[in-house]
Amino acid sequence: xxxxxxxxxxxxxxxxxxxxxxxxxxxxxxxxxxxxxxxxxxxxxxxxxxxxxxxxxxxxxxxxxxxxxxxxxxxxxxxxxxxxxxxxxxxxxxxxxxxxxxxxxxxxxxxxxxxxxxxxxxxxxxxxxxxxxxxxxxxxxxxxxxxxxxxxxxxxxxxxxxxxxxxxxxxxxxxxxxxxxxxxxxxxxxxxxxxxxxxxxxxxxxxxxxxxxxxxxxxxxxxxxxxxxxxxxxxxxxxxxxxxxxxxxxxxxxxxxxxxxxxxxxxxxxxxxxxxxxxxxxxxxxxxxxxxxxxxxxxxxxxxxxxxxxxxxxxxxxxxxxxxxxxxxxxxxxxxxxxxxxxxxxxxxxxxxxxxxxxxxxxxxxxxxxxxxxxxxxxxxxxxxxxxxxxxxxxxxxxxxxxxxxxxxxxxxxxxxxxxxxxxxxxxxxxxx
Numbered sequence: 001x002x003x004x005x006x007x008x009x010x011x012x013x014x015x016x017x018x019x020x021x022x023x024x025x026x027x028x029x030x031x032x033x034x035x036x037x038x039x040x041x042x043x044x045x046x047x048x049x050x051x052x053x054x055x056x057x058x059x060x061x062x063x064x065x066x067x068x069x070x071x072x073x074x075x076x077x078x079x080x081x082x083x084x085x086x087x088x089x090x091x092x093x094x095x096x097x098x099x100x101x102x103x104x105x106x107x108x109x110x111x112x113x114x115x116x117x118x119x120x121x122x123x124x125x126x127x128x129x130x131x132x133x134x135x136x137x138x139x140x141x142x143x144x145x146x147x148x149x150x151x152x153x154x155x156x157x158x159x160x161x162x163x164x165x166x167x168x169x170x171x172x173x174x175x176x177x178x179x180x181x182x183x184x185x186x187x188x189x190x191x192x193x194x195x196x197x198x199x200x201x202x203x204x205x206x207x208x209x210x211x212x213x214x215x216x217x218x219x220x221x222x223x224x225x226x227x228x229x230x231x232x233x234x235x236x237x238x239x240x241x242x243x244x245x246x247x248x249x250x251x252x253x254x255x256x257x258x259x260x261x262x263x264x265x266x267x268x269x270x271x272x273x274x275x276x277x278x279x280x281x282x283x284x285x286x287x288x289x290x291x292x293x294x295x296x297x298x299x300x301x302x303x304x305x306x307x308x309x310x311x312x313x314x315x316x317x318x319x320x321x322x323x324x325x326x327x328x329x330x331x332x333x334x335x336x337x338x339x340x341x342x343x344x345x346x347x348x349x350x351x352x353x354x355x356x357x358x359x360x361x362x363x364x365x366x367x368x369x370x371x372x373x374x375x376x377x378x379x380x381x382x383x384x385x386x387x388x389x390x391x392x393x394x395x396x397x398x399x400x401x402x403x404x405x406x407x408x409x410x411x412x413x414x415x416x417x418x419x420x421x422x423x424x425x426x427x428x429x430x431x432x433x
Contacts, residue, residue, distance in 0.1 A: 024082050024110065025050075026057045031065025038079055039072040053080040053108040053131045060086045060093055062117070070097040070105065070126055077102050079126070083110020086143075090118045097126030097147065108132050114164060115139040130178070133157045138164035138185055150174035150201075158203075160187055161211060168199050170223055175203035183211045188219035191227035191247050200231055204253075208238035215242045220268070222246035236279065237261040243270055245295065256280070257287035257305060265293040265314070275301040288335065291316045291343070296410060298348075299323045308335025308365070311343030315410045315431060317376050318360075320349045326363050337364045339371030344431045346374025346410055350381055356388045357396060366392075366401045366422075372430030373405060375413035389417040406430055 027050040033042030041048040043065070050056035058081045060068075066089070070079050084107060086093055097103030105126045111134035114122070119141040127147040136143075139162040148171040151158075155177040160166055165186040180203045189199035207216055220229035220243065228248040235241075236256045243249055245267035255272060256279040263270070276299065278284035288307035291297055293314030300319035306329070309316070321327050324347075326334040337345050347360045356375075364373070373392075377384040390407070394400040406427035407419070419426065 023055060024057050025052075025055050026059055028059045028061070029063060029065075029068070031063050035069070036065055036067050037069045037072050051080050052082070053106050054082055056081045057083045057085065057110055060084075061088045062090060066091050066093045068093065068095050070095055070103050078104045078106065080106045080108075080131075081110070082108040083112070085113045085115075086122060087113060087115040089116045089120065089122075092116075092120040093122040095122075095124040095126060097124070103127065103147075104129055106131050107134065109134055112136040112143070113139070114141065114143045114162070116141045119164070130154070130156050130158060135159040135161055136166060138162040138166045140164045142167060145169055147171060148173055151176060151178040151203075153177060155179075157181065159183060160185065160216075165219070167221070170197065170225055172197040173199055173201045175201035177202070179204045179206060181206045182216040182218070183208065184216055186217045186219050186244075188221050189229050189231075190221050190223050191225050192230050198232055199229065200233070202233055204234045204236070205231060206236045206238065207241060210239055215240050215264070217242045217244060218249070219243070220245045220247045220249040240264055243267075245270060254301075257289070260288040260290065260307060262290040262292055263297055265295050265297055267295055269296040269298060271298045271300065273300050275304055277304045278306055286335065302328050304328050306334050309337045309345070311339040311345055311371060313340070313342045315344040315346065315374070317346040317348050317374070317410065321352055321354065321359050323349075324360065324363055327359050332362075338368040341370045341404060343371035344374050344408070344410060345369075345371070346376040346431065347386075348376035348378065348384065348411070348413075350378055350384050352384075352386075354388075356386050357391060361390060361392070362397055364401070366397070366399045366405075368402065370402045370404045371406075372408040373401075374408050374410055374431050375415060376409055376411040376431075377413050379411055383412055383414055385414040385416055387416050389420070390415065391420040392422040393420050394422075395420070 028045040033040040039049045050058045103126045106129045109132035121142040123144045125146040130151045142165040144167040146169045159181040161184045163185045167188040170190045230250045233253040238258045240262045242264040248268045251272045254274045255276045258279040278287045286307035289309045292312040296315040298317045302322040303325045392401045401422040408430035410431035
C-alpha cells in the first residue's frame with residue numbers, strides 16, 4: 001500500500017478556515033455533504049477540506065456520519081494533515097482508505113489525539129507516513145491502524161501516551177530509523193506470519209517512564225495469521241516490562257535496564273534472546289531483574305546485568321550457562337538468584353556438560369530462595385540429562401537453602417547425580433512440569 005508523499009496545498013482551504021495563533025488551521029467534520037468523502041468541502045465546518053501536513057488540524061467529534069471515505073476517485077489518493085483529533089464521540093469512526101490499496105495518510109508534528117466519550121474502537125484504513133516527531137495520545141478506547149506505518153527513512157521520535165490501546169495491524173511496518181517511546185497504555189502488535197512481518201520494523205523501543213499512573217503494556221495479538229510476535233531491535237526499560245501474550249513474544253534485541261526492572265507477563269511464553277545489560281548506556285549502574293509473572297519467561301542471551309535476579313511469581317528459565325549473569329562475568333560478586341515461595345528459577349542448557357553445582361546451584365542467594373530450583377528441557381528437543389551432583393546443604397558455600405526451597409521442573413529433565421538436601425527432608429515439586 002506504500003506510495004510516495006504528495007502534498008496538495010489548495011489555497012482555497014484557507015480562505016474559509018479560522019487560523020490558529022501557531023499557524024495551524026482547524027477543520028471540523030460535520031458530515032453534512034451529499035456524500036461521506038473527506039475531500040468534499042461540504043462535510044467540513046469551513047466548507048473546504050484539510051490537506052496540508054504543516055498546517056491542517058482535522059477534528060472529529062460526535063457525528064452521525066462516522067464513516068469517512070478518504071479517497072476521491074479519480075484524483076485524490078492521499079490525505080495530509082498536521083494533526084488528527086477524534087474526541088467526544090460515542091460511536092466508532094471508520095476512515096475508509098480501501099481504494100485500490102493505494103491510500104496514504106501523512107501526519108505531521110500534531111500527531112493524533114484519540115479521546116472518545118465511550119471506549120469505542122475506531123479504524124484508520126490507510127498507510128500512515130510520519131512527517132515529523134509526534135505524539136499519539138490514545139486516552140481511552142482503541143485506535144486501529146489497518147495499514148503500513150513508515151517513517152520515510154527519517155529519524156523521528158514516535159511517542160504513544162494515554163491509557164487506551166493503539167493497534168498496529170497485520171503489516172510489515174517500516175520504522176527504519178525512528179525511535180518509539182511507549183509511555184502509557186497498550187500497544188498491540190501482530191504476529192509475523194509466513195511473510196516475516198516486523199510490527200516495529202527496525203525501530204528502537206523505549207518503554208517508560210510510565211505516565212498517568214498506568215504501566216505501558218506490549219500486547220502480542222492473536223490474529224487469523226499463524227506465528228509469533230517478534231521485536232527485533234534494542235529495547236530500553238525505564239521501569240517495568242509488562243506484556244499480554246496471546247501469542248508467543250520474542251524480544252531479539254539487546255535490553256537495557258535504566259533502573260531496576262520488573263517483568264510482568266501473562267499468557268503465552270516470553271522469550272528474551274539477546275543480552276540484558278545495566279543502563280543507562282555510558283554510565284551504567286547495577287540493575288536488578290525482578291519477575292512477577294503468571295507465565296514462562298525464558299532468557300537465552302549472554303546476560304550482563306549485575307544487580308541480581310529475584311522471582312516473585314512465575315517461571316524464569318535460563319536457557320544457557322552464560323544467560324546467568326555471574327557466569328557471564330565469571331565473578332561470584334555479581335548479584336545472585338533468589339525467589340519467593342511462588343517463584344521458579346530453572347536451567348535448561350541442552351549442550352551443557354559442566355558442573356550444575358558450580359554454574360547454577362551456587363549462584364543462588366540460598367537463604368533468600370524460598371521457591372523452586374528447576375531443571376528443564378526445550379519441549380521441542382530431547383530431554384536434558386544433568387549428570388553432576390546437587391548439594392543444597394551449607395557444605396559448598398557455608399549457607400544452606402531456605403527450608404522451603406525445593407527441586408522441580410517446569411518442563412522435564414533427568415537428574416542422574418547425587419542430591420543432598422538442605423536438611424533431612426527432600427523437597428520436590430513446583431514448576432508445573
